[in-house]
Amino acid sequence: MTERIWTAALIVIGDEILSGRTHDKNIAQVASWLQVQGIRLAEVRVVADVEEHIVTAVNALRAANDYLFTTGGIGPTHDDITVDAVSRALGVEVVIHPEARAILERYYADKPGGLTDARLRMARVPQGAELIPNRMSGAPGIKIGNVHLMAGVPHITAGMLDALTGTLEGGAPLKSETMGCWTAESEVADLLRQVEQAHEACQIGSYPFFREGRIGANFVIRSTDADALAACAHDLRNGLADAGFPPVAGGI
Amino acid sequence: MTERIWTAALIVIGDEILSGRTHDKNIAQVASWLQVQGIRLAEVRVVADVEEHIVTAVNALRAANDYLFTTGGIGPTHDDITVDAVSRALGVEVVIHPEARAILERYYADKPGGLTDARLRMARVPQGAELIPNRMSGAPGIKIGNVHLMAGVPHITAGMLDALTGTLEGGAPLKSETMGCWTAESEVADLLRQVEQAHEACQIGSYPFFREGRIGANFVIRSTDADALAACAHDLRNGLADAGFPPVAGGI
Incomplete structure (x- = not known):
């Protein structure tokens, strides 16, 4: 549907x-x-x-x-x-x-x-x-x-x-989950593409940043389907961990 | 020209x-x-x-x-x-x-x-x-x-x-002068229109704000012509003073 x-x-x-x-x-x-x-x-x-x-x-x-x-x-x-x-x-x-x-x-x-x-x-x-x-x-x-x-x-x-507020008809709100990682986004480009392709109901955005003298990136997964979002986030988190990229402590 | x-x-x-x-x-x-x-x-x-x-x-x-x-x-x-x-x-x-x-x-x-x-x-x-x-x-x-x-x-x-910087051809930079005033912009709407009409080479923008519990507005005069800008600013400043509107101390 x-x-x-x-x-x-x-x-x-x-x-x-x-x-x-x-x-x-x-x-x-x-x-x-x-x-x-x-x-x-x-x-x-x-x-x-x-x-x-x-x-x-x-x-x-x-x-x-x-x-x-x-x-x-x-x-x-x-x-x-x-x-x-x-x-x-x-x-x-x-x-x-x-x-x-x-x-x-x-x-x-x-x-x-x-x-x-x-x-x-x-x-x-x-x-x-x-x-x-x-x-x-x-x-x-x-x-x-x-x-x-x-x-x-x-x-x-x-x-x-x-x-x-509440007067305009809308659809299911777009949900998102963000994970930050200390890595250049170019290191994880293949992983991001693969995970996104495996989760049709989700989009993944990649947003590099420069903070405390270090390069990092935030990955934002978006979907209107909470289950699809959770599954995609699970796979991406595991993929980043398997590849040895440290998460940003305390979230983004 | x-x-x-x-x-x-x-x-x-x-x-x-x-x-x-x-x-x-x-x-x-x-x-x-x-x-x-x-x-x-x-x-x-x-x-x-x-x-x-x-x-x-x-x-x-x-x-x-x-x-x-x-x-x-x-x-x-x-x-x-x-x-x-x-x-x-x-x-x-x-x-x-x-x-x-x-x-x-x-x-x-x-x-x-x-x-x-x-x-x-x-x-x-x-x-x-x-x-x-x-x-x-x-x-x-x-x-x-x-x-x-x-x-x-x-x-x-x-x-x-x-x-x-410096590689793109441009014209005369747009100059601007801003004056802040403790007044509702509706109080000075007629004055602004009159002053703008008297100074063809200038535009005046009016931008209300709410600060320290008081209502004020910034008036921004823009022109590529420095003399026209100065003359317009002079007239507007005098007009505001004549009408008894207090300028924002220390500028905007």
Whole structure:
């Protein structure tokens, strides 16, 4: 029986990441969250704050995946153009969402200036959208069809992911087992290939590292089938031990 | 006079990043390095270790940009398929590069097993390729046309970028000035838009943060023209001060 695999893509919107000034934290947190939902992150694109580039990426990735997520560009300033770009990609109007407006009215009621025009920009959504709750600050995220628009600031993104937990259909989570070994990966390339071939339901990834002046590698076995994973890990562990490669003490 | 803008794209190859297990470090380091070369990073894609996906990304991005970089997948193991994918994308054969073979022969001469078949995989290149020196470990990077294949391990990638420094034609580096302010970005949205509109040669990005229990934002002005940048920064700084928003002490 082949299980249905659910996939997602992520678009990170922001000149800040492309300039190298800000280190992205959303790829890893969205990826980890998706794992738990049983959804596989199939591709990430980081694109500039240019409407046309966002439109192209949205249309390519929402068609190719079960779910699409974006981070960034939903704030109140002139460089926040994600809602416009996604609306254009979907061929719908940009409208003010009444519930989002009400949320912002409450949020800004006791703040200087109240709900200004700039702040009201954060109630703009593609027509037909629902909101994703934001418990960290005022402006909600946005869900339309299979597209989920989230904030760029990592702790706000995290809150929106929390709000989405359990709401998306997924498959069996991909399980993994990692073993670290003090060896150059070139020493064990044949062994890795043989073990992977013997365990069809598993993939083995090999990730070299350099630590404490020594060369090592982590081998990550992945499968949706816990028994297959355990059998593959057993064979690989024995193979590494038989070949005399010392495991990394205390795990990876 | 409009200056020619040089662009690059980056493909990060690796299931490890998409699984969330490993936090990518190459996007930021490649982005920062490109800035200094006067080349703008226009797009990043993170793709899985699937040949077809890599081929698609390579062909889309090498055509749309002056330069394309890849990180990951050039090691000795079965999951290292970047050379195969890039060769297929370019329509050329995979061959053993004689100089790469010689480098690996020297590197493995005093190591157990010598130059095994698995290690010799690291001498495979798309036909017509040149090598990118690797001063950190044995296997070189690869340059073919406008495509640069680099290692996935960040400190090895860094060495390859060093080796490429000054070898790629670029334009005037994009300069930037950042000012931090204790304010919600929604308070200054109008000001930012006005100042940006008054300074055509500049873009202003607005990046909110939450720190020490307070809300703030960084405003980053970017331009290739130092005078335009200084004038824009002057106006924005005055505008923020006039509106009574306190700068973040000691900069950002």
